[in-house]
Amino acid sequence: xxxxxxxxxxxxxxxxxxxxxxxxxxxxxxxxxxxxxxxxxxxxxxxxxxxxxxxxxxxxxxxxxxxxxxxxxxxxxxxxxxxxxxxxxxxxxxxxxxxxxxxxxxxxxxxxxxxxxxxxxxxxxxxxxxxxxxxxxxxxxxxxxxxxxxxxxxxxxxxxxxxxxxxxxxxxx
Numbered sequence: 001x002x003x004x005x006x007x008x009x010x011x012x013x014x015x016x017x018x019x020x021x022x023x024x025x026x027x028x029x030x031x032x033x034x035x036x037x038x039x040x041x042x043x044x045x046x047x048x049x050x051x052x053x054x055x056x057x058x059x060x061x062x063x064x065x066x067x068x069x070x071x072x073x074x075x076x077x078x079x080x081x082x083x084x085x086x087x088x089x090x091x092x093x094x095x096x097x098x099x100x101x102x103x104x105x106x107x108x109x110x111x112x113x114x115x116x117x118x119x120x121x122x123x124x125x126x127x128x129x130x131x132x133x134x135x136x137x138x139x140x141x142x143x144x145x146x147x148x149x150x151x152x153x154x155x156x157x158x159x160x161x162x163x164x165x166x167x168x169x170x171x172x173x
Contacts, residue, residue: 002114005029005122007047014094014156016067017075023064026051032120036138043134045122050132050147059084061164088164095157102155109133109148127152141165
């Protein structure tokens with residue numbers, strides 16, 4: 001699903017993004033509810049990036065990547081945590097691209113996510129390449145999502161990937 005977000009583009013720099021687990025649902029500009037084989041996933045586009053809410057028999061998980069005033073947790077390169085019975089893994093990277101490469105990459109990503117049944121993308125008014133996009137899936141008992149946050153004025157694309165799943169017993173590995 002592709003939508004134009006009815007708000008001013010507020011994330012001005014990739015470096016302003018922060019990461020948090022366990023936050024309450026924040027006001028969203030666009031929402032996509034998914035049922036991924038028993039896992040309920042809500043992907044939320046915020047005025048300041050994204051939030052994913054996951055609910056399954058094993059518990060709940062709330063991930064927020066956004067510009068959060070007062071946050072002291074910058075966007076980490078990687079996180080691995082136990083959340084009850086679940087293993088949570090998060091990774092982020094920043095790609096810096098030339099203007100031409102950035103425009104092409106933006107078009108590719110928006111095309112990928114726009115028509116995907118588990119995809120949500122929102123473009124910000126003022127720039128066709130200012131967007132946040134999300135894609136979720138369930139594979140091998142795990143829920144995974146990827147996100148892309150575009151900063152065309154800097155030529156930067158913040159890419160994240162998250163995996164949440166039940167911890168596998170050592171004997172099963």
